[in-house]
Amino acid sequence: MRMKASEELITSGHLACQGCGGTMVMRHALRALGDNTVVVIPACCWTIIAGQFPYSSLRVPILHTAFETAGAAASGVRAALDIQGKEDTNVLAFAGDGGTFDIGLQSLSGAAERNEDIIYICYDNEAYMNTGIQRSSATPEMAWTTTTPSTRPKSGPKKNMIQILAAHKAPYCATANVAWPEDLTNKVKKAMTIRGTKFIHVLSPCPPGWKISSEYSIEVARLATHCNVFPIYEVYDGERYHINIQPKNIPVTEYLKAQGRFRHLTDEEIEHIQKRVDYEWKILLQREMTDSYHMNMPA
Amino acid sequence: MSDHKPIVYKNCEDVPAVVMSEASMLWNKTGAWRYIKPKYCDKVPPCNQGCPAGNDVENFVRLAEEKKYKEAWLSIKEENPFPRVCGRVCYYPCETACNRGQFDRAVSINALERFIGDYVSTDTKIERLQNDSGKKVAVVGSGPAGLTTAYHLARLGHGVHVYEADEKPGGVLRYGIPEYRLPKKVLDEEIQDIINLGVTIDCNKKVGETIQWEALLDFDAVFVATGAHKSRNVGIENEEAQGVMPGLGFLKKVAQGKKVHLGPRTVVVGGGNTAIDAARTAMRLGSQVTIHYYRSRNEIPAFKEEVDEAQKEGVHFDMLSEPVRVLVDGDKATGIEMRRTRLGDPDESGRRRPVSVEGSEYSVDATTIIIAIGEDTDLEYLPSEIQEERGRVIVDAFGATSRPGVFAGGDMAIANHNVAYAIGSGKAAAIAIDAYLKGSHVSDIVAQTTIGEYGAMSMSHYIEAGRAHAKNRYTKSVVSYNDINLNYFEEQERSKQTKLELSERHQNFKEVHQGLSEDQIQNDAQRCFHCGVCTMCDTCYIYCPDIAIEHKGDAAWGYDINFDYCKGCGICVHECPRNAMMMEDE
Numbered sequence A: 001m002r003m004k005a006s007e008e009l010i011t012s013g014h015l016a017c018q019g020c021g022g023t024m025v026m027r028h029a030l031r032a033l034g035d036n037t038v039v040v041i042p043a044c045c046w047t048i049i050a051g052q053f054p055y056s057s058l059r060v061p062i063l064h065t066a067f068e069t070a071g072a073a074a075s076g077v078r079a080a081l082d083i084q085g086k087e088d089t090n091v092l093a094f095a096g097d098g099g100t101f102d103i104g105l106q107s108l109s110g111a112a113e114r115n116e117d118i119i120y121i122c123y124d125n126e127a128y129m130n131t132g133i134q135r136s137s138a139t140p141e142m143a144w145t146t147t148t149p150s151t152r153p154k155s156g157p158k159k160n161m162i163q164i165l166a167a168h169k170a171p172y173c174a175t176a177n178v179a180w181p182e183d184l185t186n187k188v189k190k191a192m193t194i195r196g197t198k199f200i201h202v203l204s205p206c207p208p209g210w211k212i213s214s215e216y217s218i219e220v221a222r223l224a225t226h227c228n229v230f231p232i233y234e235v236y237d238g239e240r241y242h243i244n245i246q247p248k249n250i251p252v253t254e255y256l257k258a259q260g261r262f263r264h265l266t267d268e269e270i271e272h273i274q275k276r277v278d279y280e281w282k283i284l285l286q287r288e289m290t291d292s293y294h295m296n297m298p299a
Numbered sequence B: 001m002s003d004h005k006p007i008v009y010k011n012c013e014d015v016p017a018v019v020m021s022e023a024s025m026l027w028n029k030t031g032a033w034r035y036i037k038p039k040y041c042d043k044v045p046p047c048n049q050g051c052p053a054g055n056d057v058e059n060f061v062r063l064a065e066e067k068k069y070k071e072a073w074l075s076i077k078e079e080n081p082f083p084r085v086c087g088r089v090c091y092y093p094c095e096t097a098c099n100r101g102q103f104d105r106a107v108s109i110n111a112l113e114r115f116i117g118d119y120v121s122t123d124t125k126i127e128r129l130q131n132d133s134g135k136k137v138a139v140v141g142s143g144p145a146g147l148t149t150a151y152h153l154a155r156l157g158h159g160v161h162v163y164e165a166d167e168k169p170g171g172v173l174r175y176g177i178p179e180y181r182l183p184k185k186v187l188d189e190e191i192q193d194i195i196n197l198g199v200t201i202d203c204n205k206k207v208g209e210t211i212q213w214e215a216l217l218d219f220d221a222v223f224v225a226t227g228a229h230k231s232r233n234v235g236i237e238n239e240e241a242q243g244v245m246p247g248l249g250f251l252k253k254v255a256q257g258k259k260v261h262l263g264p265r266t267v268v269v270g271g272g273n274t275a276i277d278a279a280r281t282a283m284r285l286g287s288q289v290t291i292h293y294y295r296s297r298n299e300i301p302a303f304k305e306e307v308d309e310a311q312k313e314g315v316h317f318d319m320l321s322e323p324v325r326v327l328v329d330g331d332k333a334t335g336i337e338m339r340r341t342r343l344g345d346p347d348e349s350g351r352r353r354p355v356s357v358e359g360s361e362y363s364v365d366a367t368t369i370i371i372a373i374g375e376d377t378d379l380e381y382l383p384s385e386i387q388e389e390r391g392r393v394i395v396d397a398f399g400a401t402s403r404p405g406v407f408a409g410g411d412m413a414i415a416n417h418n419v420a421y422a423i424g425s426g427k428a429a430a431i432a433i434d435a436y437l438k439g440s441h442v443s444d445i446v447a448q449t450t451i452g453e454y455g456a457m458s459m460s461h462y463i464e465a466g467r468a469h470a471k472n473r474y475t476k477s478v479v480s481y482n483d484i485n486l487n488y489f490e491e492q493e494r495s496k497q498t499k500l501e502l503s504e505r506h507q508n509f510k511e512v513h514q515g516l517s518e519d520q521i522q523n524d525a526q527r528c529f530h531c532g533v534c535t536m537c538d539t540c541y542i543y544c545p546d547i548a549i550e551h552k553g554d555a556a557w558g559y560d561i562n563f564d565y566c567k568g569c570g571i572c573v574h575e576c577p578r579n580a581m582m583m584e585d586e
Helices: A021-033 A045-049 A067-083 A097-102 A105-114 A161-167 A181-192 A214-226 A252-257 A267-289 B046-050 B057-065 B069-079 B083-089 B093-097 B109-119 B144-155 B184-196 B247-255 B273-284 B304-312 B419-437 B459-465 B518-527 B539-543 B571-575
Strands: A037-041 A062-064 A090-096 A119-124 A172-177 A198-203 A233-236 A240-243 B036-040 B136-140 B159-163 B200-202 B221-224 B244-246 B265-269 B288-293 B316-319 B321-329 B332-346 B352-356 B362-365 B368-371 B406-408 B549-551 B559-561 B581-585
Touching (some): A021 A090, A021 A181, A045 A090, A067 A105, A067 A119, A090 A097, A097 A105, A097 A119, A161 A172, A161 A198, A172 A181, A172 A214, A181 A198, A214 B571, B046 B093, B057 B069, B057 B109, B057 B518, B069 B109, B083 B109, B144 B159, B144 B419, B273 B368, B288 B321, B406 B419, B419 B459
Parallel strands (some): A037 A090
Antiparallel strands (some): A172 A233, B036 B581, B321 B332, B332 B352, B332 B362, B549 B559
């Protein structure tokens, strides 16, 4: 879909760093959503990227809100629109991994449990990048951040957010990757047709935080999927799994070696990460093969 | 309020009661953050560099992919008057150079060229590019080099008179390459395109015999390309016996439709393309054929595919054998005495030198012996002021000889005896002759007309050279396999050309290669990487985080980069599937 810059709902001049993945997520999401959309942004990189008062780099309304409140604020905007009869207006909660995995988890859980009719996109750059690269529960195992120095890198694996939302039986959960923009826009379009809470988890490379050169942004994101570190799949009703992109099963070391935040890893540590990645991938394949509860219900 | 200007509140009343945005961020020219910038920059695809005839291969493949076969044909004809000939007889160095060859298999460029040439109706006319200049050029020899020069000079507005010693034009294309590889009808139709441009082809005129060299000097310029058609002798006993004939002479007789009686057993001595052509021709005339070559199969200079076809057709190969003498009964050859050889140390060409094995002589019965060990040039008709060296006329990159106004090309002037090289040399000479006639110097434009590093010339670059906008449009940088972003390509099978059944190749000269169907052509055109040439695939546009890349518009080709906002992240350049962009310093 070709659009003129003046037709895009995001304008140039925004304050994102060179090669920012989060900016691409917003651009592709809004290409799918169109201008009948309200965006709710809690504290995250996008609070800055959108620009300071009295400017905005989006051509749709943004409600800037507190860190822990994206799910709640989006629910409120939804209710306010519904009471005015504007049920066709999309409500997009657009939060980073900190505001989703950590600080905003309770309000997101509440919204998902009430099955609020919102689309929640988490652009995941795997740390609190905006405040200076502090670790979050989305930071991958053994990664360097400023609060987990390479002498004591992050312990424990990345939190599986899709599993948490699937456990809420949200009607539609999906992962996406900026390296596959068409897959991302298709998922947003699909989410628009489903009523209830839709959660899309998008891997979004951060050149300064991942310690990569900005031009490698897309390449590293693509490797994450091809190395099975970040599989691209959908979960319907918390039960039915579908893998969208067949990975090339490249060894995980290719992905890790490309980034400065993993530079300190030893061969044994890489081996450990590989084992966990292989295990998670196997579990995902098994889930994809398992018939869902709904499919087994009598008609 | 303008979107592009910052908002300034002069007093408290101007500030809105609710904290709400009033304008976009477009005032913020993030281009100031940049220290390197992206640039669209078409580079030389390896196929274009690899084509000795200087075809814009990538361009005609792209046009074919868009099913614009006529435009594709015109694109080839811009550089080369013989797409249908080359699509059949060229040994496709373009495919050897093709980057796709390192990924899965090369694009079937040769078969694509043939399809395009065959698909486009012979009614389609080639236009002259420039009006009559009033200048006249003589071309000696109507082989691929001479006809190419004549074609390009006629298009550039010059009067061209071609002298041909034989009764029909075409040279080696007509008399050297057999009908089963190149049907005469195809050749005639492509030569007709040249005649239609106003070129006069004067047959049965041999310089030094029916016309004198001095007569040529009345022309404003002369191009000589009489090829290499003097077959070499082995220099063995009884070589002049009846039943012993030179390879090219044999092929020519067959091409002229003359009856050649071979008898049941033919021996071919030699391992070049002429030897293979002669063997396959003799086989088609019903004789049993054995090829004797004094090195092994690995060193054979003939094109591998031709050797393989010959073997499939039933031609026998007796490698590592050299002729000793022709066996005769009276003055009639009855066989040939051969001797075994073994491979010694490599010679200057890198091939292992054959060494005779004494006492290993053996005789072979034969009713006909064809000697095809190479051909030499015949330069006797040239005046002494034109310098020669080792049987070749000394020329510069554009074919200029030591005498001003006299140019030479083809086999008599270049080392590579090959149709595509002959066409390339003919074009280079046409460029030089045009410049000479206009009083300008080719040295000024050589950088612009040369494609890549192997010296092939581009006529379209030459024609554009005079126009200001074309300056520096063409870089010399050739795209290598490592420059391609393979993430954007998947393995796909190469289309395979069907060939005439082996059982149908006897007693006739039906064309062996049957070409590709349109579906196969489409499959292969889509396999092209388009190395270094923008195809407007939108990769740069869609990945730009700063929305700084935009289409030029519905009608125009390409993208504009908005440097007010481009932050210079480099994603567009790094992701470009085909290396059609580059980063440069601010």
